Amino acid sequence: MSLSNSLLEVALALIPLIEGARGDPRALNPRENALGIYQITPILVRDLRERGYDFTLEDRVDPARSRQMAEIYLRLYATEKRLGRPATLEDLLLLWCAGPDGPLQPRNRKMETYLSRGRLYYTEAVRRANAKMAIVGAMLQGSGVSP
Numbered sequence: 001m002s003l004s005n006s007l008l009e010v011a012l013a014l015i016p017l018i019e020g021a022r023g024d025p026r027a028l029n030p031r032e033n034a035l036g037i038y039q040i041t042p043i044l045v046r047d048l049r050e051r052g053y054d055f056t057l058e059d060r061v062d063p064a065r066s067r068q069m070a071e072i073y074l075r076l077y078a079t080e081k082r083l084g085r086p087a088t089l090e091d092l093l094l095l096w097c098a099g100p101d102g103p104l105q106p107r108n109r110k111m112e113t114y115l116s117r118g119r120l121y122y123t124e125a126v127r128r129a130n131a132k133m134a135i136v137g138a139m140l141q142g143s144g145v146s147p
Contacts, residue, residue, distance in 0.1 A: 002075075002079075002080075003074070003075055003078050003079070003087055007087065007088075007089055007092065008071065008074060008075070008092070010089055010122070011074060011089060011092035011093060011096070012067060012070055012071060012074075013125075014089075014093065014118050014121050014122060014125075015038055015070060015093070015096050016037040016038055017117075017121045018093070018114060018117045018118050018121060019034075019037070019038060019039040021036065021037045021038075021039060023037060024037065025037055025061045025062065025063050025066070026061050027039070035057075035060040035061060036060040036061050036062075036063070036066045037063055037066055038060075038066045038067065038069070038070045040060040040066055040069055040070070042057055044069065044073060045057055045059070045060065045069070047073070048069060048072060048073065051076070053069075053072060055068075055069055070096070073095075073096075074092055074095060074096070077095050077100045078091055078092050078095055078103075082100075082104075083103055083104070087103075089118075089122075090103070090115060090118075091103040093114060093115055093118045094107075094111055094114070094115070096114075097110065097111055097114040097115075098110070098111055
């Protein structure tokens with residue numbers, strides 16, 4: 001069984017929020033030399049290049065290329081074969097936070113903080129979506145159209 005596209009989309013939407021780049025494609029974490037909205041490290045770029053992908057360090061500041069790198073990386077490492085089970089959203093976030101073996105390692109404070117921030121953003125996104133659906137439902141009800 002391969003990684004669910006909807007699960008991957010949720011992870012790809014959450015990661016930039018958790019990373020805190022606030023949409024700034026040039027956001028830099030000098031401690032890890034992570035750059036861009038996905039806070040991609042040179043190690044990740046090198047890993048993908050060694051696997052035949054044509055990404056460069058400069059691609060980290062391009063939001064579309066950054067997203068491509070993130071998607072490929074998550075698809076490469078969040079496999080049922082590697083994890084011994086289907087990947088969860090938590091697995092994807094741990095993989096991004098702690099590297100390819102993140103979901104398989106004992107959790108540390110950094111990992112717990114990352115997951116906590118992910119849960120917070122996810123809960124807020126669901127709350128907003130539900131509020132929008134309630135508004136649409138009320139509008140449809142008022143128009144005589146059944147939802």
